[in-house]
Amino acid sequence: MKISVLLLFLGIFSVSAKSYGQETNVTFNLSNVTVNEVFDAIRAQTDYSFWYDLKDVDVNRVVSVEAENKSVKHVLESIFKDKNVDIQLVDNHIVLRAKSSQPGRPATAQAHRVTGVVKDHMGDPVIGANIVEKGTTNGTITDIDGRFSIEVSPGATLIISYIGYLSKEILVNNQRNIQVNLVEDTQTLGEVVVVGFGSQKKENLTGAVSQVKMTEVLGSRPVTNAMSALQGTMPGLQITANNDAAGPGSSKNFNIRGTTSINGGGPLVLIDNVPGDIDMLNPEDIESVSVLKDAASSAIYGARAAFGVILVTTKKAQKGQRFQVNYNNNFGFQSSINEPGIANGMQWLQAYKDAQFGSGSYFAGQDIDTWIKYLGAYQQDPSQFKTYGDGIYTDPETGVNYYLNEKNVYTNMFDNFGFLQNHNASLSGGGEKITYRMSLGYNKEQGILKTDKDSYKRASASAYVSADITSWLTQSADVRYAQSTKNMPITSSSSTLYDMRKPSLYPEGYLILPDGEELLTDTPQNLLKLATDNRTIRDNTRLMSKTVVKPLSGLEMVFEYTFDKVVQNNRQNRAIMDYANIQMAKMQTAANSSLQEINEATDYHAINAYATYTRTFNEKHNLTAMVGFNQEHSKYTKLTAYAYDLINDQVPSFNTATGETKTITDQYREYSVRGAFYRLNYDYEGRYLFEANGRYDGSSKFPKKSRFGFFPSFSVGWNVAREAFMESTAGWLGELKLRGSWGQIGNQAIDPYQFTPVMSAYPANEVNWIVNGDKPVTIKAPGLVSDNFTWETVETLDFGVDIALLNNRLRGTFDWYQRDTKDMLAPGLELPALVGASAPLQNVADLRTKGWELSLNWRDKIGNWGYNVGFNLYDSRTTVTKYDNESFVLQNSNGENNYYTGYEIGTIWGYVTDGYYTVDDFEDTNTWKLKEGVTSINAVNPRPGDIKFKNLRDDDDSVNRIDAGDGTLMNPGDRQIIGNNKIRLQYGINLGVNYKGFDLNVLLQGVGKRDVWISDARRWSFASGQFGQIFDDQLDYWKPVDSANGDWTAANPNAEYFRIYGQGNNSGYNTRAQTKYLMNGSYLRVKNVTLSYNFPKSWLAPITLTSLKAFVSCENLHTFTKLMKGYDPERLSWGYPFYRTISFGFNVTL
Secondary structure, rough: OOOOOOOOOOOOOOOHHHHHHHHHHEEEEEEEEHHHHOOOOOOHHHHOEOOOOOOOOOOOOEEEEEEEEEHHEEEEEEOOOOOOEEEEEOEEEEEEEOOOOOOOOOOOOOEEEEEEEOOOOOOOOOOOEEEEEEOOOOOOEEOOOOEEEHHHHHOOOOEEEOOOOOOOOEEOOOOOOOEEOEEEOOOOOEEEEEEEEEEEHHHHHHEEEEEEEHHHHHHOOOOOOOOOOEEEEOOOOEEEEHHHHHOOOOOEEEOOOOOOOOOOOOEEEEEEEEEEEEHOOOOHEEEEEEEEEHHHHHHHHHHOOOOOOEEEOOOOOOOOOOOOOEEEEEEEEEOOOOOOOOOOOOHHHHHHHOOOOOOOOOOOOOEHHHHHHHHHHHHHHHOOOOOOOOOEOOOOOOOOEOOOOOOEEEEEEEEEOEEEEEEEEEEEEEOOOEEEEEEEEEEEEEOEEEOOOEEEEEEEEEEEEEEEEOOOOOEEEEEEEEEEEEEEEEOOOOOOOOOOOOOOOOOOEEOOOOOEEEEEEHHHHHHHOOEEEEEEEEEEEEEEEEEOOOOOOOOEEEEEEEEEEEEEEEEEEEHHHHHHHHOOOOEEEEOOOEEEEEEEEEEEEEEEEEEEEEEEOOEEEEEEEEEEEEEEEEEEEEEEEEEEEEOOOOOOOHEEOOOOOEEEEEEEEEEEEEEEEEEEEEEEOOEEEEEEEEEEEEEEOOHHHHEEEEEEEEEEOOOOOOOOOHHHHHEEEEEEEEEEEEEEEEEOOOOOOOOOOOOEEHHHHHHOOOOOOOOOEOOOOOOOOOOOOOOOEEEEEEEEEEEEEEEOOOEEEEEEEEEEEEEEEEEOOOOHHHHOOOEEEEEEEEEEEEEEEEEEEEEEEOOEEEEEEEEEEEEEEEEEEEOOOOOOOOOOOOOOOOOOOOEEEEEEEEOOOOEEOOHHOOOOOOOOOEEEOEEEEEEEOOOOEEEEEEOOOOOOOOEEOOOOOOOOOOOOOOEEEEEEEEOEEEEEEEEEEEEEEEEEEEEEEEEEEOOHHHHHOOOOOOHHHOOOOOOOOOOOOOEEEHHHEEEEEEEOOOOOEEOOHHHHHHHHHHHEEEOEEEEOOOOOEEEEEEEEEEEOOOHHHHHHOOOEEEEEEEEEEEEEEEEOOHOOOOOOOOOOOOOOEEEEEEEEEE
């Protein structure tokens, strides 16, 4: 952290404070070591801690020192001789500062004594805080109780400062006793940011890099996944739900600065410089996360970094750190949120009747009018009906079952709560030569579905040790292991948990079939009872060795080797279980009992070797140069075994499978990456900054003649606030830095072997001919490939400004960028169908993304109250600038958008809604012929209550008629661009307030603009026709006044939804993409609220505790959205629901 005001000391020190340092002696013999290493040696033999500003003390200066039972003060004076550094020893604190040149207080001034106490934001005394009379060198520091005493001139102003806190000025006037509360300065110019293969001071960064400390964003939140904690914390980092892996322990999708390629891909995630699975990493083991967003910051990683880089740095111990043990836990209760609301029984029956399904009968045989009569009577007096099970009444005359009990079958499958628990323990410490840290973590998440068949647990362990073998050689090792187990239910192959067709009267319990057998119905809750397991066990072993050699002053050479192995086993068994549907038919969960097991393994080897040389010339020119080599190799194998007809499907085994065939298939994939890289940093007095990066990369994923490429980047910066002409702003402007960067990165995010034609055999069940009485082995046609395609190239231009105001209380960053992805892989030409294969991929498409990012943070304190506000906002848009679609065809045969030059990613084509057709639009109610001049619809015969669209385009073939034209950009018919489904204006807001140990933190996160088109069973009433249902927010559908008597006037002309009478006729037409039903996907989510209390240190000292914190937290407290219930704005589909977690726990350090 930056020291906002330089540490100033003079002093009047107590005898005891001086004598401690004079009487504490050390012994060591160190040669060619840095000043920082001398500090480590002193810490190892004493209880001293060091406090200094990096601007005052060059801790990387190389020195040699020999001490044989010498006092600490003597040692420090020897290494800082002639260095203009003042040394002050107070109790067990050593404070170093640049010697002041300010004048002392005039001796003639009349003085009076002021006493006081300085406390931190927790209310604890601050030891060694600097108390200086402004404009003089008259000063002192606080004692062990945070108290001070100083004589000052009349009208004096005191400056109180301390490392890591904002300085404070107090006008004394006639005060004799003063209490001062300092505010933390958590974001400062001296902050060190982790970058590729090293770190840099934040004030010297020229690339677009964001970094957060994991303790700040994780806090006491009940999350098991590190990416969940990062959502909304950094501009440009988009984190969304992974719909393919919903449920407990679900992973996240993440993206940096929008779409990079039409071929997909995600950021490179590096754990301590090597790719790894962040889902398997315990969040409590993470020190910080850096996001490298532009080419200047990520080009050093070459071909893997086209989509940006996420650098995860794990926790290590520090030299001289005392031994400490930490334990923290989190116990949480989860409940589902945003469940869809279905219409009640009477509403559903009336809507079913209005829809005119089945001539007034339900598809299962119930007469709708009779059902309405029975339901009304049952609601008045249930005792008059002899029912069984879940309100099932059998009509004594017809024998037909009528279902009279109401419930929401979707919410009935959820428990009242799921239970979550996290436990983490660590121990760490460090001496003069050895540092170490070990940790254990255990996370268990019992999901919210009944029967507890949705669960996740993870156990992790890590051990780190670093040893100084000699003064120039350091060796460290890091060993990590994690195992996760996730289970999700496998339900019926013909019915799913999230089937949206069941109304509120659907029976939940059992049915008695005509043969007398009692079976459960096919509601979600019952399907859960019958479900079997889909279990995935994932093991991750990671071994890392790091050797650091410092042969010369300013030169550091590093060699890293990492082995990362991931083994995953997925086991799915299906059992044959009987159940019934409301048509009184016996159903089975599977046609055959079966067992499938998939074993996957990935072995990853990585070598990094790099050397960094740092030197300062004439105390003004600072130069850092790095060169390095990287090689990585990945080997993936997959084995799938499948068998069916098990003897006992409750105890599945391949040995007990009696099916005719057992299937075994395998896959293999291997690739290597090799590259040499460099980075050159230069700055002149910290004002003018320059950085150059480059990497020469090769990837085995490309043909031999196209495997290598060179990817450079350049960036510059200007610290304007350090210029002489800005001295007048020094009181309120702490930083003003302008920066710009340009660079290129390759993209190798494709599958291996794309340049190799392969052939495969048809499965026997797909061979439809017989030769000599047998099905012959039949080979598929080989795919067409290109032997000369190569890297996609991502070129980024970035301009940014960093600013700090008002003693760093307000800090801000703004970036504008343009990113061009060139030579994207796409089909290079259109081939006729008779070729029998698709066109090979070639480098023929380009893409451009433009965007901006803004981050603002304010932190201050008023009396005992501290508060902070953080805000980040970012936006981007992506357009295809080159694509081989000469006809500009808008959509393919599946209704998906085609790419074409000028296409904006996320475009939604649709019609412009123009109200409903009314009876006045027709000549009569017999022929339903439209009047002259009324817009018609191609291949549709509209009726009153159908959607009417605006006629946007006429041609020779279509006059005043709604159609899709010829489906090209030149003739889209009556469609136009009505929206865009890409996420826009993403933001995060952090709010915090603290008072005497109490901390309240709130995280808000959301999206400011997004258009959403959804067309599924939840979106439309009776989407499955007579087998469907209607939801409680769909009851406002268009109705005629009295159609039975010929009155087709609209009873509700401004209805939200189109007609449902004659539902099967035009439902597909009414639900086509259009402006009326385009939904607003923007939202604001109260992501987390945490209240914690840090117990005063004075309470803990008698029981030998260093810190103790208790907390209560709520995750996903509330979401403000305009979407229909059941659609979460992060998922946009009904499935395993999002849930709210309320948790509590404590964190204790010994």
